[in-house]
Amino acid sequence: MNHQIIEDDNMVLISQYYPDIYTQLVPQQGESKPRRRRRKKNKLGEGSDQMMMMRKRKLSEEQVNFLEQSFEDEHKLESERKDKLAAELGLDPRQVAVWFQNRRARWKSKKLEEEYSKLKSEHDNNVVEKCRLETEVLKLKEQLNESEKEIKRLLLERCDGVSSNYTSPSASSFSMEAQFLGEFGMEALDNVFYAQENNYVQGLDWVNLYI
Amino acid sequence: MNHQIIEDDNMVLISQYYPDIYTQLVPQQGESKPRRRRRKKNKLGEGSDQMMMMRKRKLSEEQVNFLEQSFEDEHKLESERKDKLAAELGLDPRQVAVWFQNRRARWKSKKLEEEYSKLKSEHDNNVVEKCRLETEVLKLKEQLNESEKEIKRLLLERCDGVSSNYTSPSASSFSMEAQFLGEFGMEALDNVFYAQENNYVQGLDWVNLYI
DNA sequence: CGCTGGCCAGTAATGACATCA
């Protein structure tokens, strides 16, 4: 209202005095199957458009739909397609080009946003999963500890005859590792805690070592 | 070198007839903690807006630096600050406002990008970690299996031979571990014993060797 | 109530630079 002396929708842009008229006079279109880009020389014929300097801001919905559809087909815009579109929509080819550029930019940032939320949920799942695995590892280690203790006990029992002087390991529940070390040596521990080094140990020989 | 035909920097700004003298005479910094937004009433001087479009595009580096610095102080822009900046830089207050809006937008998307790559690396680490944990779990299960096998073997051996009637060694056990077992109950044990079912069978037969 | 002015998201357009034909 106040600073909108500009009646926008019907407003004409005066910004183009320099309609690039200085451009080539040599049309000459090449048929050479150029993989990409290039060729586009002439620039005069479009006077028929509404004088480049008078462009509306905001394209009509129809125009946008059309462009959008065209964009889905192919994000890149070759000269021919551009000119065709421009003609069909009654736009300056430059506008079409600009539209595509902006559209690509928009597309990129939208993409990023999507990627982000995708990654985000994936990440969240992983965190949960990781947590689960961690507790599982803990649990397994604990169980393994128990088992080893048991084995040790049985072995002792066997060697000493019967369980005469059995000293409850309860006192040393936390120093198990130390006991282990004494009995099984370092590698056992390594196996337990750094299991990833050689997955699938095929623990057969492992067993035999300790009997 | 070649495409610098545009002298751009010498383009005149017509926007500054009105040095915004109309600015507030009642600065009145509110103590009232107005959550947001200020008042701003008069609006007269700006009438000359229509030639807007002839503004120089691109602010000078100095102007940008100044604005940038101001932006770091505070992303929001109150009228007073806006007018002050505009005056100092010889810009239309509107331009300052626009600049800040655009700057905020840029900041946001940059932020998003940062967040993304942060999340990304975090995620990647997690994947590796998860993988490591998975193999560790496998390995632990295997080891546990071995241990249990060994225990069975020893128990059998003992029964067949000396056969002391020692029962359930785990009963005697220690505070921590007992609690642990109790907590997870039988299923924990099940997991251990039948671990192979779910993952990587690999070597079912050797089980039989020992029983 | 309505008007005003700020915020934001979306767009159009421009300028600068890189490339390729």
Place this chain on the structure above:
DNA sequence: ATGATGTCATTACTGGCCAGC
């Protein structure tokens, strides 16, 4: 070496929403 085009970053503007007077 020149021009058409692409990308990036920027400037500007529109329109919708909302808060405070």
